[in-house]
Amino acid sequence: MDDGPGCGPGDKQPNERLNSWFARSGWSKGEVARQVNRRARQIGATHVSTDTSRVRRWLDGEQPREPIPRILSELFSERLGQVVAAEDLGLRSAHQPPATSGVDLPWAAPQTVQLLSEFSRSDLMLGRRGFLGASLMLSAGPALVEPMQRWLVSTPGGPAPVPAARAPRSAHPTRLSGPELEQLEATTVMFRTWDAQCGGGLRRKAVVGQLHEVTDLLQEPHPRATAQRLFRVTAELAELAGWMSYDVGLQPTAQKYFVLALHAAKEAGDRPLGAYVLANMSRQMIHLGRPADALELIHLGQYGSRDTATATTASMLHAMEARAYASLGNVQKCHRAVRMAEDAFTDRQAAEDPDWIRFFSEAELNAENAHSYRDLAYVAGRSPTYASLARPVMTRAVELFADDAEHQRSYALNLIGLATVHLLEKDPGQAAELTHRAMDVARKVRSERVNTRIRRTTCTAVRDYGRVAEVHALRDRLRAELPDDTEALDQRAV
Known part of the structure; x- marks a missing residue:
């Protein structure tokens, strides 16, 4: 069954906007169809089955039904490194219900619990059939940043116990014991370890299910201290669900x-913890080509956590600030943020760090700073100067991650990052060898983010060095193991 036409065959005019973005993407019609079908399967929209003739009709002016406009918006955004809304593509997007669209939500405990419960339930029950993916839209610019600024507004008297949103399950109020709370916290740590080892695709639904269970607990009356601990567990699980969704390419859900x-x-x-969440939102905005939004979010996190963040957390925030400045091409401020990240890291006391920041090791610091230098090289027109700065720092990150069995996804991502640096330095053979190593690691993790970066790096190598034997062999392996961009590779290897 296909997605069905959104309008009749008469009075259609070519969709000039969609044709323009299509030309910029470098995709063929067949490749667009394959990408749409793959993303539809990811969100559970199993009724979608698109082919080349259907893509041609969209370009000729046919309006597809949801979830196609949102899928195309996500695909072009990721392909071109910037937010491309459905309207930018000349497509009509369905009206967004207030419960699932936008980010301007009430900053009040009962509403937060209710929204978390509804959204996690929808993800568990409806996401598999595609309804959740079709009802979400990314926010960016002031529509995203301004609501997040309310995070800084203090709640009078501090966080309060949550009044029951529904009748208690029994005649007696729920009283969680200390060991039960500790078990919930330990389970969250376990999920975080699984994500680092295996990628977001393997355990995402388990995390969402645990999040839903914890929000159920929050709908019972608790003492203030217990409610605060439950909210902390909830925040960590929701952040992890967002991170896993980001890792598998579900950007609006993330x-x-x-x-x-x-x-x-x-x-x-x-x-x-709130600053850490904002840092991950900043990373997502960099990924989507919105570095100015990323910078505002990271500054909001830094301001809100001043005098309360550990040295490790402060170092991570400075490193993400450097990434945003690099994407903006601000060389001096990028260098300054890199130095501040390194200085803060020297003051770290591991015993003071909560579990969620313990991933930020010497390897991670080197990785972030190397990616900042690499991004500066791209912004500066593939500058060999910044590439040469990135190479030793990225090499050190790869060496450290190679011995870290708990962070295999990070190992793969930095192998790819080092490959891109070698491409900047016009060394395609070494880039191909590193990408082969990344593909070996990628087979052990389930991360669409890793797979996408492998495809992009290989496409770049084929485009620039398609006649080099090592690159030709890499292309053949990609076609066999990660074939989504096969046709694009064939077109570039000329």
Whole structure:
């Protein structure tokens, strides 16, 4: 069954906007059809089955039904590194119901619990059939940043116990024991370890299910201290659900979880945790080509967590600030943020760090700073100067991650990052060898983010060095193991 036409065959005019973005993407019609079908399967929209003739009709002016406009918006945004709304593509997008669209949500405990419960339930029950993916839209610019600024507004008297949103399950109020709370916290740590080892695709639904269970607990009356601990667990689980969604390419879903995690962190009274959530929102905006939004979000996190964040958290925030400045091409401020990240890291006391920031090791610091230098090289027109700065720092990150069995996804991502640096330095053989190593690691993790970066790096190598034997072999392996961009590779290898 296909997606069906959105309008009759008469009075159609070519969709000039969609044709323009299509030309910029470098995709063929067949490749667009394959990408749409793959993304539809990811969100559970199993009724979607698109082919080349259907894509041609869209270009000729036919309006597809949801979830196609949102899928095309996500695909072009990721392909071109900037937010491309459905309207930018000349497509009509369905009206967004207030419960699932936008990020301007009430900053109040009962509403936060209700929204988390509804959204996690929808993700579990409806996401598999495609309804959740079709009802979400990314926010950016002031529509995203301004609501997040309310995170800084203090709640009079601090976070309060949550009044029951429904009748208790029994005649007696729920009283969680200390060991039960500790078990919930330990489970969250376990999920975080699984994500680092295996990628977001394997355990995402388990995390969402645990999040839903914890929000159920929050709908019972609890003492203030217990409610705060439950909100902290909720914030960590929502952040992890967002991170896993980001890792598998569900960008609107990821953003929604990040926003709800920030709300929960505010109710927990945990400013550093909120800053960590904002840092991941900043990373997502860099990925989507919105570095100015990323910078505002990271500054909001830094301001809100001043005097409360550990040195490790402060170092991570400075490193993300450097990434945003690099994407903006601001060389001096990027260098300054890199130095501040390194200085803060020297003051770290591991015993002071909560579990959610313990991933930020020496390897991670080197990785972030190397990516900042690499991004400066791209912004400066493939500058060999910044590439030469990136190479030793990225090499050190790869060496450290190679011995870290708990962070295999990071190992793969930095192998790819080092490959891109070698491409900047016009060394395609070494770039191909590193990408082969990344593909070996990628087979052990389930991360669409890793797979996408492997495809992009290989496409770049084929475009620039398609006649080099090592690159030709890499292309053949990609076609066999990660074939989504096969046709694009064939077109570039001329």
